[in-house]
Amino acid sequence: MIDSTGSAELDALRLSFEVALRSVAFSLPLAVLAAWLLTRARFPGRLLFDAFVHLPLVLPPVAVGYLLLVLFGTRGVLGGWLRDHLGIVLPFTTAGAALATAVVTFPLMVRAIRLSLENVDRGLEQAAHTLGAGALDRFVTVTLPLMLPGILAGAVTAFAAGLGEFGAVITFAANIPGVTRTLPLALYTAMQSPHGDALALRLALLSLGLALAGLLASELLVRRVRVLLGR
């Protein structure tokens, strides 16, 4: 399984990217919606919803993975329906790994976006209102652009964190080479195998580099957007 040609690293790296990217793409619109609901909407059970959104932050990732398995397993409540009606199978697939990653990184993303939404000057939305912009128009042309730093920060942070999600992925999607064996899973596997030390070190360094690059990119991006927004 493990060879020293470097293809294990490349596979894991490519998979990690794919999983993190799909997870961000999937959760970003939902995170914006959740942030909006938590900041602007008044509805019964808001507090409970708030807690629910932040649950993955405090729940052991393995528990998240297990609960996902219960829900989305082919015999699960949602999993059966998805397979029968849409032909979607999530456990033990790359898409499943992305879902598990999305759930775990969701609170990170929502927090960043929510913070930026709270900082949006309602006065600007009022101004847009008097200038003839309806609710959706205002959101798209004023609120969303002003939230951009937070959205970017949230997406990059979630992406960087998603590259390294371990517990939820291995529980829900297992450790299948080329399918769900992302960087941390490959690292774990290498550590478990008798001659994997060198590979483990390379994978660990790779993870370190990626994490650093991700954080730097996030900071630079946000600064750049802030300048554009004149702050």
Next chain:
Amino acid sequence: MLQVAASKRYEGFTLQAQFDAPTPGVTALFGRSGSGKTTLINIISGLLPADAARVQLDDQVLTDTQAGIHEPPERRHIGYVFQEPRLFPHLTVSGNLNYGARRARQRPRVVAADEVIALLALAPLLQRRPHQLSGGERQRVSLGRALLAQPRLLLLDEPFASLDAARREELLPYLVALRDRVSIPMVYVSHQFDEVLRLATHVVLLEAGRVLAHGPINEMSLRAELQSIVGPEHVGAVVDGVVTRLDEADGTAELAVGTGTLQISLRAVPVGTRVRLQLLARDIILAVQPVQGLSVRNALASTVLAVDADGYGGILVRLDVGGATVLARITQAARRALHLRPGDAVWTLVKAASTRGHTYPLAPRS
């Protein structure tokens, strides 16, 4: 005509106001901070729901809580210039100006983009971002943005509040030019009477959420209610006149007011200009006999209309001066000494120098 009747209750504050404002025209909502001015225009704009309200602009009912009518702000086409410029930071000046303009394409045009840009001198700013502008420039852009949305009515909420005195002086002429060149009715919130004097044709006097009086500015300047807002020191009749002679060397002008002539301090205003000035009651001197050897430039034959205690320990005398009404504030001792009674003939003495800073050009009568 804009007809407004609104009530709104907050913790510790109740607004209960009703007034009419002519369209076109500039109506000032005048009162101290906390009198309910901003609440009132927020209700007119539709941004703030009232407990009970009826707002009608010309023949369109915008709000009628009884009939369940509430036109949303984006469909009212009422421009709003806020205290702070509230420019969109992610757009350039040109993007800000276009924001309302783009959404008003289907609307009847009240003002052309070129004219607004020229009037407000916005051309050099178009490519800049809001954070690269000075405070005065920002407020000019905000004004232009509201105008280019082709509003049927323009609300201005103390647009100079965030500016220092110098910037205010710089911006006021733009608003005056706007009033004279663009026929958009305006409702102007202010707590500075000199701003009202320069801009407004009508005034609504507000105190503690209630309308004390409303009507043309000249009429309102004579109302006792104004005193409670501006204080007795700043009460004075607002009169309009036409410049008939100008002495540039002296810096004085002769003004036809009613049937009389008034000499005032005035520069650089051509003969024929209509001007408005406020004759502060505290600056007016009354004489029961012709006087000589005084430096006062104006001694106008007048008739006492009324003599009333002003509620601040002084006496307010209302005078007819050749058809114009003027107020004079005198002491109780002076009243006793002169035996002033309604119908008495007196001389009203006005220092030309005391009118400086209280005189403003008006729009030519159309």
